[in-house]
Amino acid sequence: MKTHAAVLWGRGEDWRIEEIDLDPPKSHEVLVKWAAAGLCHSDEHLRASDMGSAPPAEDAPPRPALFPMVGGHEGGGVVLEVGPDVDSVQPGDHVAASFFPICGRCKMCITGHSNLCDLGAATFAPGQISDGTARYHLGGQDLNVMAKLGTFAEHSVAHEASLVPVDPDVPLGVVALVSCGVTTGWGSAVYRAEVKPGDTVVVVGVGGVGINAVQGAKMVGARNIVAVDPVEFKQKAALDFGATHTAASMEEALPIVTELTRGQMADAVILVPSVMYGHLMSDALTLTGKGGTCVVTGVAPQQQTESSVNLFELAMYQKEIKGVVFGDANPRFDIPNLLALYKNGQLKLDELITRTYRLDQINQGYQDMLDGVNLRGVIAFD
Numbered sequence: 001m002k003t004h005a006a007v008l009w010g011r012g013e014d015w016r017i018e019e020i021d022l023d024p025p026k027s028h029e030v031l032v033k034w035a036a037a038g039l040c041h042s043d044e045h046l047r048a049s050d051m052g053s054a055p056p057a058e059d060a061p062p063r064p065a066l067f068p069m070v071g072g073h074e075g076g077g078v079v080l081e082v083g084p085d086v087d088s089v090q091p092g093d094h095v096a097a098s099f100f101p102i103c104g105r106c107k108m109c110i111t112g113h114s115n116l117c118d119l120g121a122a123t124f125a126p127g128q129i130s131d132g133t134a135r136y137h138l139g140g141q142d143l144n145v146m147a148k149l150g151t152f153a154e155h156s157v158a159h160e161a162s163l164v165p166v167d168p169d170v171p172l173g174v175v176a177l178v179s180c181g182v183t184t185g186w187g188s189a190v191y192r193a194e195v196k197p198g199d200t201v202v203v204v205g206v207g208g209v210g211i212n213a214v215q216g217a218k219m220v221g222a223r224n225i226v227a228v229d230p231v232e233f234k235q236k237a238a239l240d241f242g243a244t245h246t247a248a249s250m251e252e253a254l255p256i257v258t259e260l261t262r263g264q265m266a267d268a269v270i271l272v273p274s275v276m277y278g279h280l281m282s283d284a285l286t287l288t289g290k291g292g293t294c295v296v297t298g299v300a301p302q303q304q305t306e307s308s309v310n311l312f313e314l315a316m317y318q319k320e321i322k323g324v325v326f327g328d329a330n331p332r333f334d335i336p337n338l339l340a341l342y343k344n345g346q347l348k349l350d351e352l353i354t355r356t357y358r359l360d361q362i363n364q365g366y367q368d369m370l371d372g373v374n375l376r377g378v379i380a381f382d
């Protein structure tokens with residue numbers, strides 16, 4: 001079939017809307033019609049070349065091409081058709097995209113960390129999960145697909161391991177957000193930082209992901225939640241989502257946290273800047289108290305290998321530094337669970353969607369994200 005997709009032809013280029021050829025679903029594959037796709041920073045990381053592997057050295061052996069690639073990994077849609085052997089969904093089901101496919105059998109899956117499923121290793125590699133061949137083509141050329149999903153398209157053919165069935169009563173725009181950004185932020189606070197009632201928490205960067213770390217911290221009973229962001233509109237929004245204090249920078253947060261905790265400092269610091277850099281660790285660990293946890297959620301350029309950490313204080317104050325991906329959440333449990341909390345009025349999701357765009361407005365949507373005018377932009381399909 002023919003469908004329209006936003007395709008990235010190379011690093012630093014604009015998204016281009018193309019009419020592409022999509023093959024029917026093969027074994028364990030599902031044809032999905034997307035209703036909404038979230039403009040997550042990860043696709044921009046890929047475009048800006050700080051994710052999805054560094055540009056190859058000139059003498060490096062050839063490797064499978066990352067580009068051209070259909071973008072998008074946050075999505076909410078409806079199953080149109082299923083291929084042979086599919087047993088988890090049927091036509092008409094509403095589904096969320098799962099950035100990481102879930103095999104349900106590997107060590108990480110069966111020990112409750114399916115965000116680290118072995119299938120995730122090939123997230124940026126071309127070809128389908130099922131047999132490594134391409135379902136997406138343009139003018140005879142195979143197209144790669146972001147995270148095996150490609151939600152910046154009217155239709156996708158995805159493996160059932162990448163799709164999570166959801167409650168059909170929940171709006172699909174909201175489903176799209178929970179498929180990545182919301183769960184990543186919420187889980188960073190609840191699961192990875194293990195925020196407890198009475199804790200003091202600092203969230204650095206309160207965009208579409210960080211603001212959900214604020215929500216998560218509030219939900220589990222944090223006493224003080226300091227939202228740090230240079231953008232005033234995001235600081236104000238953070239107060240609506242449960243923050244108790246705001247600051248424009250970690251430097252500005254220092255006296256606030258010192259006073260709130262009488263110098264004990266924060267139980268948890270969660271780093272969700274738009275791009276993570278090593279030098280941010282120094283201020284973050286100054287804000288982290290004895291026995292406290294510093295969680296790194298933000299994505300750093302892949303070449304970033306140095307960071308400023310006072311190793312004496314790390315040991316003597318018994319601080320922890322933890323990386324996290326997808327909030328250490330399990331997509332098949334946490335996506336439906338967060339949507340149920342939303343339905344119950346316990347999680348704010350509608351308020352996250354600042355603007356919606358048509359597919360052909362995607363470059364504007366990403367520019368708005370970089371300009372800091374959106375909590376989250378969403379592409380709405382017809």
Ligand SMILES: [Zn+2]
Nearest residue numbers: 040042180181
């Ligand atoms: Zn994402």
Ligand SMILES: [Zn+2]
Nearest residue numbers: 103106109117
């Ligand atoms: Zn697995």
